[in-house]
Amino acid sequence: MGNGWHEWPLMVFTVLGQCVAGGFIVMALALMTGVSERAQQKRVHWAMIVLWILMGIGFMASVLHLGSPLRAFNSLNRIGDSALSNEIASGSVFFAVGGFWWLITVLGKMPQALGKIWMVLTMILGVFFVWMMCKVYLIDTVPTWYSAYTPLSFFLTMFIGGPLLGYLLLRVAGVQGWGMRLLPAISLLAIVMSTVVVMLQSMELATIQSSIAQASALVPQYGALMSWRLVLLAAALVCWIVPQLKGGLASPAVLTFAFVLMIAGELIGRGVFYGLHMTVGMAIAS
Template identity: 30%
Template sequence: MAKDFPLVIFTLLQQMATGGFIILALLLLTKAIDQNNRLQLSKRLLVIVILSGLALMTSTLHLGHPFRGPNVLFGLGRSWLSNEVIITGLFFGSVASYWLMSWRFPEWANLKQLSLIVGLLSGLAGLSAMSLTYMIYTVPVWDTWHTAASFFTTALTAGALLALLISQSLAGEKPTQFIHLVGLIGLISCALVMAMQAQYWGGVSSAVTTPVEQFPGYASWMLTRAALLLLAALVWLAVLITRKTSSFVIFLTLALVLIAEGMGRVVFYGVHMTAGL
């Protein structure tokens, strides 16, 4: 379990950063945010840059020899792992460039727009590459659409909450409602995918073991994850009903989601089993 912890951190941070950026990029590209607040919001994207940078740094800790990490670049086009790393690097560079130009060179409007679009597209491509990295036929518990669905729904849910924190006091009523809607759809989808994934794992077996047997305490981990997601949903709904959006409550909801999804990711790696064994 401990050896996979860097991958848990990497996937969660990168998915949250990607989801948050995609949502905010859409708002910026469609000019849904007031012109006076757009530049300030762009500067706040430093948070996305930091999170993505930390994710990339953490991913190297899973390597036996971290300093040989650049060797992964030689697999471009042949390995989904190499594609994932390179696309994630492109995402990081695009977002960092956009933030730097917003801060130092706001007059470079066309280049800023290009960086925003490249960041959005590379973010989507990065989530896809990350999913395909794990969807290999020799690992039946991962080789299913549930893997991609769980990654995208995590990005949607955690990303929306991150976007709410970053755009606090800058986004108007309609953009904020849009982010809330996207996040709640992501949270509901996250719970549904978790249930379907658990059902699928229950039907997988080999001659010697099953996914449940691979992970001690499987039931308690999954139940705790479900309870945390439910609590996050209740807190989020309370925010919408009372119309009192505070940074603390949004941060609390994000923490609940990240803990729940972190537990789910630990189980995901823990149930790993190779076909035929």
């Protein structure tokens, strides 16, 4: 029993990876549809460096999970056969393709037409990366993970954190288009859906048991931790939305604080996820 905090490297890797994938989609769509001024495009491009820094932090955390950096390359030994290898490979490709696009773009060497195609490809790779993360945990011998709630939770993190991260970086770049006002609604909807997932999952956990324990007992503080998670997410949303309701836009400083709150909330949720690990032989789904 526990709360999954011992898996903090994986918590950081998965949460940041999903947020970066969502954030890139937001910023790429802004560049392709709403940001037309050359000077503003350059500011957006430079702001995107934050995405790759966060992605780098995530990968460094994942290496710590392996115990030794030298084992990182071994994780790629079974691409196509191992879900873990596929996850690392897809994440590396997303990181490399997106990072290379960014580098060529900020150097002013990227043709406009090719740049749009490259951004679309990177967006697809980001979504594929998140799906490969899901596949790692869809293990039929782990009944607490082997359900629709795992991919739902992972993709909802992308829709909760991605719009906020993208919005923050676009604000730093000075973007204020009308489309920006749609992003909080996306995160709000994702948080509502995430709340429903939490309630449904808590009901399902009560049906997974062994002769000595129930899955619901794996994380005794499940309700309290998930409540704190939702409080933090709601607080982040308030920091983001209230200035808009007053007719303005949240400042980058306020948005940064909101993003920190959101990351904290999602890390709590991901910690609970890892704490729910339970294998067959010790547990069966009733």
